[in-house]
Amino acid sequence: MYGAGDVRVETVPEPTLQAPTDAIVRTVRACICGSDLHPYHSMPELPQGATMGHELIGVVEEVGPQVTNFQPGDFVVVPFAAADNTCPICQDGFQTACPHVNFFGPGTGGQQAEIARIPWADGTMVKVPGVDPATADESLLKSLLALSDVYLTGHHAAHMAGITPGQSVTVIGDGAVGLSAVLAAVRLGAGQIILMGRHKTRTDLGREWGATHVVEERGADGIAKVLELTGGFGSHAVLEAVGHMPAYEQAVGVVRPGGIISRVGVPQYEEAPVGFGSLFGKNARLAGGPAPVRAYLEDAIKDVLDGTIDPGKVFDRTIGIEDVPAGYRAMDTREALKVMIRF
Amino acid sequence: MYGAGDVRVETVPEPTLQAPTDAIVRTVRACICGSDLHPYHSMPELPQGATMGHELIGVVEEVGPQVTNFQPGDFVVVPFAAADNTCPICQDGFQTACPHVNFFGPGTGGQQAEIARIPWADGTMVKVPGVDPATADESLLKSLLALSDVYLTGHHAAHMAGITPGQSVTVIGDGAVGLSAVLAAVRLGAGQIILMGRHKTRTDLGREWGATHVVEERGADGIAKVLELTGGFGSHAVLEAVGHMPAYEQAVGVVRPGGIISRVGVPQYEEAPVGFGSLFGKNARLAGGPAPVRAYLEDAIKDVLDGTIDPGKVFDRTIGIEDVPAGYRAMDTREALKVMIRF
Numbered sequence: 001m002y003g004a005g006d007v008r009v010e011t012v013p014e015p016t017l018q019a020p021t022d023a024i025v026r027t028v029r030a031c032i033c034g035s036d037l038h039p040y041h042s043m044p045e046l047p048q049g050a051t052m053g054h055e056l057i058g059v060v061e062e063v064g065p066q067v068t069n070f071q072p073g074d075f076v077v078v079p080f081a082a083a084d085n086t087c088p089i090c091q092d093g094f095q096t097a098c099p100h101v102n103f104f105g106p107g108t109g110g111q112q113a114e115i116a117r118i119p120w121a122d123g124t125m126v127k128v129p130g131v132d133p134a135t136a137d138e139s140l141l142k143s144l145l146a147l148s149d150v151y152l153t154g155h156h157a158a159h160m161a162g163i164t165p166g167q168s169v170t171v172i173g174d175g176a177v178g179l180s181a182v183l184a185a186v187r188l189g190a191g192q193i194i195l196m197g198r199h200k201t202r203t204d205l206g207r208e209w210g211a212t213h214v215v216e217e218r219g220a221d222g223i224a225k226v227l228e229l230t231g232g233f234g235s236h237a238v239l240e241a242v243g244h245m246p247a248y249e250q251a252v253g254v255v256r257p258g259g260i261i262s263r264v265g266v267p268q269y270e271e272a273p274v275g276f277g278s279l280f281g282k283n284a285r286l287a288g289g290p291a292p293v294r295a296y297l298e299d300a301i302k303d304v305l306d307g308t309i310d311p312g313k314v315f316d317r318t319i320g321i322e323d324v325p326a327g328y329r330a331m332d333t334r335e336a337l338k339v340m341i342r343f
Numbered sequence: 344m345y346g347a348g349d350v351r352v353e354t355v356p357e358p359t360l361q362a363p364t365d366a367i368v369r370t371v372r373a374c375i376c377g378s379d380l381h382p383y384h385s386m387p388e389l390p391q392g393a394t395m396g397h398e399l400i401g402v403v404e405e406v407g408p409q410v411t412n413f414q415p416g417d418f419v420v421v422p423f424a425a426a427d428n429t430c431p432i433c434q435d436g437f438q439t440a441c442p443h444v445n446f447f448g449p450g451t452g453g454q455q456a457e458i459a460r461i462p463w464a465d466g467t468m469v470k471v472p473g474v475d476p477a478t479a480d481e482s483l484l485k486s487l488l489a490l491s492d493v494y495l496t497g498h499h500a501a502h503m504a505g506i507t508p509g510q511s512v513t514v515i516g517d518g519a520v521g522l523s524a525v526l527a528a529v530r531l532g533a534g535q536i537i538l539m540g541r542h543k544t545r546t547d548l549g550r551e552w553g554a555t556h557v558v559e560e561r562g563a564d565g566i567a568k569v570l571e572l573t574g575g576f577g578s579h580a581v582l583e584a585v586g587h588m589p590a591y592e593q594a595v596g597v598v599r600p601g602g603i604i605s606r607v608g609v610p611q612y613e614e615a616p617v618g619f620g621s622l623f624g625k626n627a628r629l630a631g632g633p634a635p636v637r638a639y640l641e642d643a644i645k646d647v648l649d650g651t652i653d654p655g656k657v658f659d660r661t662i663g664i665e666d667v668p669a670g671y672r673a674m675d676t677r678e679a680l681k682v683m684i685r686f
Contacts, residue, residue: 204476233432271617274617280631283503288626
């Protein structure tokens with residue numbers, strides 16, 4: 001990316017091992033993230049450009065001398081952030097706050113590419129056992145790719161909300177992460193799932209995955225609708241997958257006293273209401289952050305392999321690497337929900 | 344109270360039953376709360392005055408026709424807020440967000456008095472079995488009185504933080520609630536308890552109750568000290584018992600990634616930092632609110648009666664009703680930590 005709206009596909013030198021804990025991975029599938037649209041809208045012009053992409057599944061090509069868990073030929077899922085996975089914070093399950101964390105982002109990742117360098121490979125990547133990506137079903141590859149970020153970000157929202165069976169859950173946002181949060185809430189046993197969104201093709205997938213209600217209204221009208229659907233009390237858990245202030249305010253409006261707002265939409269604000277009139281007075285809690293994908297990845301791979309979940313359904317368009325600029329445009333104009341790149 | 348700094352003791356008509364769910368309780372002990380100092384500092388002049396006080400233990404004198412759990416002569420603890428204790432929100436354990444909640448406050452309570460009207464008596468009050476207040480030990484009465492607000496407010500902070508055995512806990516504030524939070528954290532099995540406060544007589548009680556470290560420094564220095572005591576990571580749980588913005592900022596600074604800030608100091612702000620740079624980036628959570636004392640009261644009465652906890656030690660001065668104006672002054676000037684009123 002050379003600036004807002006300016007995505008180019010270029011041939012660059014292949015990445016090489018830089019640390020003994022690195023691995024080089026040849027990409028099988030990568031994708032474009034909703035969060036890639038932020039720089040697509042606002043990145044200042046950058047003459048040297050920035051490599052893009054932070055989600056991939058691939059085959060290990062080379063490992064550094066200190067990498068012991070992987071060898072060339074292993075098929076792996078790579079989370080959107082690298083971490084050592086051995087420090088006390090990683091052991092607590094918060095790998096995205098690891099002192100060694102490496103968020104793949106513009107210039108620091110580059111997974112929308114044929115080949116990528118993965119730091120802290122032993123701590124970061126997880127093997128997919130018994131699958132040959134060359135012959136695997138396309139829908140299986142989609143679902144595995146969804147585990148590198150989007151599905152497990154939705155899962156993180158549900159997990160941090162501590163959803164227990166039978167609870168009422170409201171999901172704010174019908175993007176790929178919001179829909180993933182619906183699926184994750186179902187997995188945790190939610191009794192009622194209200195999806196707040198207004199794009200029918202998207203909310204239809206939400207219904208297919210288990211949303212019991214769809215609320216199209218926003219703001220005060222949307223809040224009133226959710227309160228009506230919850231006996232006037234609001235939802236025990238609100239999964240906020242947008243990141244803008246109106247979504248936060250909506251979350252405050254629909255959370256039940258003693259309930260929890262769990263955010264995975266990256267906040268586009270720093271300050272927000274948390275005092276007596278918003279959270280404190282009704283003992284509402286606030287949780288969430290960048291998903292520690294690695295903490296959930298082994299279980300999620302099992303769930304995908306045994307067919308329990310099918311998170312790959314968020315991918316509604318597949319392109320080749322040469323079409324990545326068009327892929328950004330399709331997501332930006334909402335023609336596509338989420339775009340997969342096949343190599 | 345007739346305005347800031349203007350507390351008078353006057354003879355007024357005795358309260359009478361107003362609803363069939365009311366009870367009239369004759370006060371045995373009441374007290375002055377740190378939160379009473381807010382109107383003491385800032386209440387506009389009010390010609391008719393406002394009755395004050397929201398903490399009491401007493402003997403039931405009369406009950407309305409729909410009150411079935413109590414009869415005249417019962418010795419009870421009365422929480423600082425009345426609630427029906429039957430609605431779904433109460434059943435979830437958040438009685439302070441009950442649709443029928445009645446926060447006793449200036450003009451709506453009046454427990455700094457010989458006799459008081461308690462709404463929703465069946466839902467609000469809890470009997471103390473086997474104790475005759477006329478002959479009971481003074482320290483027992485103090486500890487029972489502490490359950491009407493201060494101790495269980497500290498307990499609420501610890502409970503909402505979900506403290507598990509061995510965790511590191513930082514308590515911000517060495518007032519009566521902060522000290523109570525130390526005692527509550529010990530009860531939940533905290534491994535390390537860092538008390539941030541600078542009043543030696545108070546932090547000494549904190550140490551007696553189980554604080555393992557005292558940090559006198561505030562702001563950046565205080566944060567650095569706590570990080571040093573926690574291997575650079577911060578505490579799993581931060582119990583914030585102050586309510587002012589510097590305390591909130593201190594809490595953000597000392598909370599461990601993935602940890603939780605639990606507030607019971609009533610926030611003197613509405614907006615606060617919650618974005619990527621404060622809570623979101625490190626997956627820190629925020630919890631707390633007005634303590635649903637009723638939810639914890641039965642267990643806490645048992646703990647007091649069997650000597651497991653001695654929360655009454657926060658009362659370091661006892662006065663008669665005629666000395667209440669002097670009691671406010673003593674707490675305001677920090678000569679007294681918490682003042683009990685004997686009737």
